[in-house]
Amino acid sequence: MHWLKHKLAQQRQHNRYRQRHSFDGPQQVHSVLNGQPVTSFCSNDYLGLANHPEIKTAFQQGIAQWGVGAGAAHLLNGHRRPHAELEAALAEWLGQPRALLFSTGYMANLAIATALVGKGDSIIQDRLNHASMIDGAQLSAARLLRYQHADADSLQRQLAQASGNVLVMTDGVFSMEGDIAPLPALAAHCRARDALLMVDDAHGLGVLGDKCGAGSVAQAGLSAEDVPLVMGTLGKALGGFGAFVAGHEDVIDALMQFARSYIYTTASPPALACANLAALRLAQRDTWRREKLQALIGQFKAGAAQLGLALMPSDTPIQPIRIGDDGRCAQLGQALLSAGFHVAAVRAPTVPAGTARLRITLSAAHNDEDIEQLLSALQYLL
Numbered sequence: 172m173h174w175l176k177h178k179l180a181q182q183r184q185h186n187r188y189r190q191r192h193s194f195d196g197p198q199q200v201h202s203v204l205n206g207q208p209v210t211s212f213c214s215n216d217y218l219g220l221a222n223h224p225e226i227k228t229a230f231q232q233g234i235a236q237w238g239v240g241a242g243a244a245h246l247l248n249g250h251r252r253p254h255a256e257l258e259a260a261l262a263e264w265l266g267q268p269r270a271l272l273f274s275t276g277y278m279a280n281l282a283i284a285t286a287l288v289g290k291g292d293s294i295i296q297d298r299l300n301h302a303s304m305i306d307g308a309q310l311s312a313a314r315l316l317r318y319q320h321a322d323a324d325s326l327q328r329q330l331a332q333a334s335g336n337v338l339v340m341t342d343g344v345f346s347m348e349g350d351i352a353p354l355p356a357l358a359a360h361c362r363a364r365d366a367l368l369m370v371d372d373a374h375g376l377g378v379l380g381d382k383c384g385a386g387s388v389a390q391a392g393l394s395a396e397d398v399p400l401v402m403g404t405l406g407k408a409l410g411g412f413g414a415f416v417a418g419h420e421d422v423i424d425a426l427m428q429f430a431r432s433y434i435y436t437t438a439s440p441p442a443l444a445c446a447n448l449a450a451l452r453l454a455q456r457d458t459w460r461r462e463k464l465q466a467l468i469g470q471f472k473a474g475a476a477q478l479g480l481a482l483m484p485s486d487t488p489i490q491p492i493r494i495g496d497d498g499r500c501a502q503l504g505q506a507l508l509s510a511g512f513h514v515a516a517v518r519a520p521t522v523p524a525g526t527a528r529l530r531i532t533l534s535a536a537h538n539d540e541d542i543e544q545l546l547s548a549l550q551y552l553l
């Protein structure tokens with residue numbers, strides 16, 4: 172395994188070496204790292220639900236009633252009433268006929284790309300899609316085509332090239348950019364070609380969609396006919412863990428019959444479904460969280476513009492600052508951490524080489540002072 176030593180040294184040399192931090196406490200905005208207080212600006216806990224008492228109670232009661240393990244895959248005897256109730260609630264939330272739970276969003280995206288299309292078919296993806304969709308396409312027997320980021324005309328050109336049945340996959344909110352896919356235009360092109368449009372709404376669900384946080388599809392005013400397939404995660408704005416696919420009856424049925432990352436894996440703990448259901452109710456009900464988040468986004472953007480920071484065109488809680496060089500970006504991340512702010516320094520290959528960025532994420536659990544203090548630190552360091 173001498174070759175690994177070499178590869179790891181290279182990773183260090185290129186300033187791409189990844190490291191974990193062990194926090195002394197639960198996920199929340201104000202935490203402790205190595206005995207020092209830190210304010211986090213890098214979680215995806217956009218609504219501040221990960222440590223919410225109502226959800227914790229639902230989890231504990233779920234364990235008391237349903238135990239810990241599910242015992243087997245969903246198609247054996249792992250499927251229990253809390254799973255079924257959560258699936259029904261998720262489908263209703265998104266206005267889709269049916270939903271299917273997955274252990275993770277990563278596995279859900281592998282399922283979609285491999286089970287719904289195959290040999291002779293095509294998958295068309297936005298160039299900046301999340302790694303899990305790219306990996307799904309690598310695993311799929313279908314041919315992968317890619318279009319320019321958030322460019323519906325570019326999609327149209329690729330649709331004209333595509334053979335067989337066509338699956339189009341896009342992030343709803345792009346995870347490293349924070350911008351929103353042009354869903355109405357994408358949906359129109361897909362309809363014209365009879366292509367199946369799938370939206371990965373990992374970062375839109377709970378955050379976008381004014382009334383009840385039903386995500387980027389709802390915010391775009393689109394229906395289940397326009398977007399017959401949505402993937403959502405339960406570990407981001409919902410503060411829990413897991414994922415689901417909501418969509419047309421036939422889509423869900425095909426996933427259950429053919430998706431290997433659904434069939435050959437243990438069902439997630441039923442108590443987790445109890446917790447996720449409590450989170451869903453809170454995310455629907457507490458519109459103030461979305462409103463507060465929007466106000467904080469506005470405050471951050473206005474402050475950053477005043478400082479002349481290179482923000483990207485985003486109106487979502489993902490507010491990256493363009494740095495460019497991997498080494499400088501890593502240094503800035505370190506400096507911010509020393510100053511008590513945890514911000515992700517995102518480098519290649521997560522983003523294209525030369526486009527390293529500080530990925531700042533905001534949460535409804537932040538307050539005005541958190542934003543002001545971060546802006547002061549950025550002013551000092553940049």
Ligand SMILES: *Cc1c(COP(=O)(O)O)cnc(C)c1O
Pocket residue numbers: 274275276277278280301303342346371373374404405406413414
């Ligand atoms: C986080 C994420 C996933 C993966 O979801 P997990 O449940 O964390 O595996 C998929 N797609 C996007 C866009 C994501 O941000």
